[in-house]
Amino acid sequence: MGLPSSLKPCLFLFFLCILSVSTINSTALKKETVFFGGKFPALYVIGDSLVDSGNNNHLETRVRANFTPYGSVFEGGKPTGRFSDGKTTADYIAIYYGLPLVPAYLGLSEDQKNNITTGINYASASCGIFPDTGKPLGKCLSLSVQVDLFNETIEKNLKKTFKTQSELSKHLAESLFMTAIGVNDYAFFYNKTTDANEFANKLLHEFLIQIQRLHGLGARKFFINNVKPLGCYPNIVAHTVPRGSCNDQLNLAIAIFNVKLRRSLSHMKQKFSNTSFLYSDYFNFMLGLRGPSSNQAGSNLMDTTSPCCPSVYDGGLTTSCRPNSSSCKMPDTHVFFDPFHPTQLANFMYAIECFHARTVCHVVREK
Ligand SMILES: *[C@@H]1O[C@H](CO)[C@@H](O)[C@H](O)[C@H]1NC(C)=O
Ligand SMILES: *[C@@H]1O[C@H](CO)[C@@H](O)[C@H](O)[C@H]1NC(C)=O
Ligand SMILES: *[C@@H]1O[C@H](CO)[C@@H](O)[C@H](O)[C@H]1NC(C)=O
Ligand SMILES: *[C@@H]1O[C@H](CO)[C@@H](O)[C@H](O)[C@H]1NC(C)=O
Ligand SMILES: *[C@@H]1O[C@H](CO)[C@@H](O)[C@H](O)[C@H]1NC(C)=O
Ligand SMILES: *[C@@H]1O[C@H](CO)[C@@H](O)[C@H](O)[C@H]1NC(C)=O
Numbered sequence: 001m002g003l004p005s006s007l008k009p010c011l012f013l014f015f016l017c018i019l020s021v022s023t024i025n026s027t028a029l030k031k032e033t034v035f036f037g038g039k040f041p042a043l044y045v046i047g048d049s050l051v052d053s054g055n056n057n058h059l060e061t062r063v064r065a066n067f068t069p070y071g072s073v074f075e076g077g078k079p080t081g082r083f084s085d086g087k088t089t090a091d092y093i094a095i096y097y098g099l100p101l102v103p104a105y106l107g108l109s110e111d112q113k114n115n116i117t118t119g120i121n122y123a124s125a126s127c128g129i130f131p132d133t134g135k136p137l138g139k140c141l142s143l144s145v146q147v148d149l150f151n152e153t154i155e156k157n158l159k160k161t162f163k164t165q166s167e168l169s170k171h172l173a174e175s176l177f178m179t180a181i182g183v184n185d186y187a188f189f190y191n192k193t194t195d196a197n198e199f200a201n202k203l204l205h206e207f208l209i210q211i212q213r214l215h216g217l218g219a220r221k222f223f224i225n226n227v228k229p230l231g232c233y234p235n236i237v238a239h240t241v242p243r244g245s246c247n248d249q250l251n252l253a254i255a256i257f258n259v260k261l262r263r264s265l266s267h268m269k270q271k272f273s274n275t276s277f278l279y280s281d282y283f284n285f286m287l288g289l290r291g292p293s294s295n296q297a298g299s300n301l302m303d304t305t306s307p308c309c310p311s312v313y314d315g316g317l318t319t320s321c322r323p324n325s326s327s328c329k330m331p332d333t334h335v336f337f338d339p340f341h342p343t344q345l346a347n348f349m350y351a352i353e354c355f356h357a358r359t360v361c362h363v364v365r366e367k
Contacts, residue, residue, distance in 0.1 A: 035358065036276070036361075038097065039174075040097050040175055041118065041174050041175055042117060042119035043094050043097065043175070043176050043178060045119070045120075045121040045123050046146050046177065046178065046179045046180075047123035047124075047181045047225075048123060048125060048180065049065075049123075049341060050225075050228070051121065051123045052065075052123040053080065053123070054066070054103075054104035055104045055123060055125075056124055056126070057106070057107065058104075058107060059138065063125045063137050064081065064125070065084075068323070069085065069308075070321070071086070072086075072331070073331065083125060083337070083340070084343060084344050084347060090102060092347055093223065093351070095351075096355050097176065099118050100118050103121060104121050104123075105121060105153070110156075110157075113153065117171065119175065120150075122146035123181075124141035124146065126138070127140035127141055127143070127184060128185040129181055129206045129207050130189065132188075133188045134188065136188075144210055150214070150217065151217055154168070154217060154218075168218075169218055172218030173221075173274070175221065176222075177214055178224075179222070179224050180282070181225075182226075182227040183230050196252065199253065199257075200257035203257060204257060207261070208268070215272055220272075222275070222277045223280065223361075224280065225282045226279065226282055226283050227254045227282075229254060229283050229287050230251070231246045231247035232286065234305065234306055234336050234339040234340075235339040258281075261279075262364070263367075265364045277363070279362050280354060289304055289346060302335060306334070307321070308327050308328040308337050309338050311325070311328045321337070321338035331343045331344070332344075
């Protein structure tokens with residue numbers, strides 16, 4: 001339990017040292033202080049590139065991260081398909097709860113699927129909540145397809161592993177279901193002329209249908225990430241005036257979705273007994289990393305606007321981190337590893353703020 005002992009980020013961020021040393025102590029590690037219950041038999045991951053652990057490696061698409069410089073600080077220094085130099089937020093959640101890192105569904109053989117009871121990752125880069133999101137870039141697993149695949153896991157694999165229906169139900173009810181999806185729907189389908197309120201309602205409706213399907217399949221514990229502030233991401237920021245500021249209109253539209261999301265989780269909590277939701281405010285976490293008012297990485301120790309790879313980035317939409325892109329020497333000095341995704345350091349900081357500072361993640365209560 002507890003976050004990994006790597007103190008490397010401390011070299012760059014003094015505040016992290018203080019936080020990790022003062023919070024990862026024996027008191028903090030006592031069972032009752034573990035956030036959100038604490039003992040999960042499995043972590044099932046649903047989402048997009050923020051948490052894809054290699055599914056897109058097996059799909060016909062150019063949206064992949066299975067080449068260097070991706071994965072340069074991952075265990076063994078190998079690219080895995082994760083869109084980062086190292087671990088993702090899903091990896092840190094698994095570590096925090098004492099679970100193994102969650103393998104990508106499409107990378108597993110049938111034998112492996114029959115032998116895994118600690119969780120599977122269905123997340124797929126470029127996809128989203130709407131079925132057509134990401135499709136112009138190639139194949140990917142949309143949210144409803146990810147839930148279909150989870151259902152298949154139950155039918156074909158978990159029903160074999162768990163001998164009785166009650167054992168299976170117990171496994172599903174006690175497991176943690178993490179979602180991190182929705183930003184690509186904004187990237188593909190939202191523009192200046194879209195009605196933000198209407199768009200958010202439509203997207204949320206589709207999202208909640210899939211959460212209800214998961215609930216229908218037996219899921220009872222949900223870790224829901226809201227949608228990130230795309231308007232501050234390097235690929236968008238490069239086109240703003242003054243250069244480097246955020247696209248506030250886009251962020252505002254996303255914030256409207258997030259407010260509705262949080263409210264509807266309260267409603268769902270009321271409607272479904274025995275169901276818990278953790279709402280993770282990833283949006284404000286990422287904004288906090290950039291903001292001048294931030295007490296953290298806003299320091300000039302860290303580059304909060306330009307990606308590590310490619311190291312020279314002009315914001316061209318086709319410019320992304322490629323096999324022959326040059327990348328920065330020290331990803332730990334950047335918030336963004338590529339124009340769309342955070343570095344391991346940013347993901348680690350997220351885990352600290354979610355689980356130890358508890359400023360980002362909140363257990364949803366009934367209204
Ligand atoms: C351990 O961490 C907790 C916060 O999680 C803090 O309240 C407590 O004072 C710390 N104990 C020691 C001995 O540092
Ligand atoms: C099943 O998983 C366990 C623990 O992860 C491992 O030790 C074992 O070799 C696996 N068996 C098969 C048949 O893959
Ligand atoms: C903007 O989005 C709307 C739907 O919200 C769509 O009908 C319209 O074609 C889009 N406009 C552009 C320029 O992409
Ligand atoms: C799961 O799969 C079973 C068997 O194919 C099917 O009957 C059921 O409707 C599916 N459930 C969901 C929620 O998709
Ligand atoms: C809630 O969960 C408990 C134990 O996990 C179970 O005994 C009870 O029947 C559940 N209640 C409902 C309404 O599902
Ligand atoms: C990247 O490398 C490939 C071959 O490895 C080459 O075909 C391509 O032109 C290179 N792209 C750039 C921008 O240098």
